[in-house]
Amino acid sequence: VRRDPRLRFRFASLQSAFAVGTLSRHGLPADYLGSILLLEDGVLFAKSDAVLRIARHLRWPWPILSAFVVVPRTLRDVVYDWVARNRYRWFGKSESCMLPSANDAARFLS
Numbered sequence: 001v002r003r004d005p006r007l008r009f010r011f012a013s014l015q016s017a018f019a020v021g022t023l024s025r026h027g028l029p030a031d032y033l034g035s036i037l038l039l040e041d042g043v044l045f046a047k048s049d050a051v052l053r054i055a056r057h058l059r060w061p062w063p064i065l066s067a068f069v070v071v072p073r074t075l076r077d078v079v080y081d082w083v084a085r086n087r088y089r090w091f092g093k094s095e096s097c098m099l100p101s102a103n104d105a106a107r108f109l110s
Contacts, residue, residue: 004057004058008057012108012110014033014037016109022039022044028044035080036050037050038054047076047081048068049076053066
């Protein structure tokens with residue numbers, strides 16, 4: 001949220017009604033929790049594809065990451081999975097989820 005000052009992105013929990021319907025339309029099981037997903041122009045992107053597409057729309061320096069799109073997806077997804085497995089060890093784990101401010105609440109789909 002804080003890295004998206006142009007308010008380009010909206011967010012949904014993978015357990016939300018919006019996400020479950022989207023997963024179904026794209027052939028994924030309703031209980032899918034495999035990775036970050038991005039729905040862009042009706043196309044669903046997962047793992048490194050989603051991260052790189054998101055990065056290009058954030059403020060500097062994150063758009064630099066979009067250059068990694070030239071790396072084969074298989075290799076990018078191996079790195080994505082490695083980061084996902086280790087993220088709590090490296091960055092810590094919060095005891096609670098972020099609560100959006102009143103201004104940001106409309107960006108969260110249920």
